[in-house]
Amino acid sequence: MNAMNDDTNPGQVEEALRSATSLDPTAWARLRRELAVRATAEDLVDVAFERHDSPLGAILLGATTEGLVRVGLPCEDEDAVLDDLARRVSARVLRAPRDAVTRARRQLDEYFDGRRRAFDLTLDWRLTAGFRREVLRATTQIPYGQTLSYRQLATQAGSPAAVRAAGTALATNPLPIVVPCHRVLRTGGALGSYRGGPEAKAQLLGLEGAV
Amino acid sequence: MNAVARGSSERTAASLPTFERVVDLHGPAVLRFCVVQVGAGRAEDCFQETMLSALRAYEGVRDAGSIRAWLFSIAARKAIDAHRARARAPEPVEEIESLAGTEEDAQRDDALWAQVRALPDKQRQAVTLRFAGDLSHGEIAAVMQTSEAAVRRSVFEGLNRLRRDGER
Numbered sequence: 001m002n003a004m005n006d007d008t009n010p011g012q013v014e015e016a017l018r019s020a021t022s023l024d025p026t027a028w029a030r031l032r033r034e035l036a037v038r039a040t041a042e043d044l045v046d047v048a049f050e051r052h053d054s055p056l057g058a059i060l061l062g063a064t065t066e067g068l069v070r071v072g073l074p075c076e077d078e079d080a081v082l083d084d085l086a087r088r089v090s091a092r093v094l095r096a097p098r099d100a101v102t103r104a105r106r107q108l109d110e111y112f113d114g115r116r117r118a119f120d121l122t123l124d125w126r127l128t129a130g131f132r133r134e135v136l137r138a139t140t141q142i143p144y145g146q147t148l149s150y151r152q153l154a155t156q157a158g159s160p161a162a163v164r165a166a167g168t169a170l171a172t173n174p175l176p177i178v179v180p181c182h183r184v185l186r187t188g189g190a191l192g193s194y195r196g197g198p199e200a201k202a203q204l205l206g207l208e209g210a211v
Numbered sequence: 212m213n214a215v216a217r218g219s220s221e222r223t224a225a226s227l228p229t230f231e232r233v234v235d236l237h238g239p240a241v242l243r244f245c246v247v248q249v250g251a252g253r254a255e256d257c258f259q260e261t262m263l264s265a266l267r268a269y270e271g272v273r274d275a276g277s278i279r280a281w282l283f284s285i286a287a288r289k290a291i292d293a294h295r296a297r298a299r300a301p302e303p304v305e306e307i308e309s310l311a312g313t314e315e316d317a318q319r320d321d322a323l324w325a326q327v328r329a330l331p332d333k334q335r336q337a338v339t340l341r342f343a344g345d346l347s348h349g350e351i352a353a354v355m356q357t358s359e360a361a362v363r364r365s366v367f368e369g370l371n372r373l374r375r376d377g378e379r
Binding site (some may be wrong): 011023035045083090091153 | 228232238242243262266270279323327330
């Protein structure tokens with residue numbers, strides 16, 4: 001029976017078979033790009049994403065066919081961000097080209113260069129709903145280089161008493177930087193928390209000349 | 212608003228990995244499987260067709276634990292199509308961009324896999340799935356829709372034949 005078991009009695013042929021499958025990394029990378037392009041052309045990619053280098057670090061940008069759906073900050077775990085998209089949008093998540101992502105990358109570069117003060121992007125808001133979405137929409141109205149307190153923001157969103165809920169909305173902002181939750185501070189001017197970490201918040205406000 | 216309802220409620224039970232991770236984890240093995248089954252010249256098409264079919268059907272997968280076997284059953288179907296096409300019209304021997312690291316690797320691999328391609332259908336599939344796909348006997352049985360014992364037999368017979376070929 002031993003001869004029947006190719007796992008415990010590896011002969012020359014088995015060894016050769018196992019090792020005779022070398023794969024050139026360049027060829028593999030090319031095949032993946034081709035797959036991404038074909039999958040996109042056939043409309044099989046529900047969330048296309050790319051990584052984008054920025055002064056903060058690598059930012060992950062994900063888009064559905066409706067628009068930009070997720071901006072993942074450098075301190076966020078990339079796998080966790082992608083798994084969350086798989087769970088909440090679709091598992092057909094692929095690193096692939098998409099206009100919404102390309103536009104976002106260009107505008108982020110301009111923003112970090114100090115050449116852009118407002119983003120002109122189509123956003124897919126599906127990862128947030130209800131009052132949280134209202135808060136984030138109100139956040140998009142805060143001009144470049146200016147700040148609001150959590151209380152002021154809650155008022156703008158239509159519920160002056162919901163300060164804590166406004167804070168939660170910002171903490172779960174799926175589109176940071178583009179939806180500028182970094183422009184919301186504690187009453188009195190303390191930074192407060194930020195999904196991307198307090199350093200990133202300070203860096204963005206510094207860039208905008210707000211602190 | 213529709214999209215929001217879909218996003219937050221209906222999909223909570225699903226725990227499929229992203230397709231990106233499926234390609235990371237299983238893509239190289241699928242490609243190797245295609246190279247062995249249909250030759251380097253047709254392997255890229257076989258690989259792309261497999262992955263596109265898989266992506267088309269991906270949201271219907273119910274068991275995240277059986278993704279590898281599921282993917283290889285698609286690859287096996289694509290390979291059989293390509294294998295038949297190959298039997299009808301032998302592939303041109305002209306310049307084909309190699310998928311292997313070096314020329315030496317490519318030549319050594321090609322010689323061995325050419326012998327595997329000459330095996331009878333069941334032996335060829337079983338040996339390729341075992342060694343290029345790195346599937347367990349159980350997974351191969353699922354792909355080939357046969358018993359584990361039959362898989363072991365096919366692998367055993369295939370290896371014996373390769374050994375004899377090697378001695379000749």
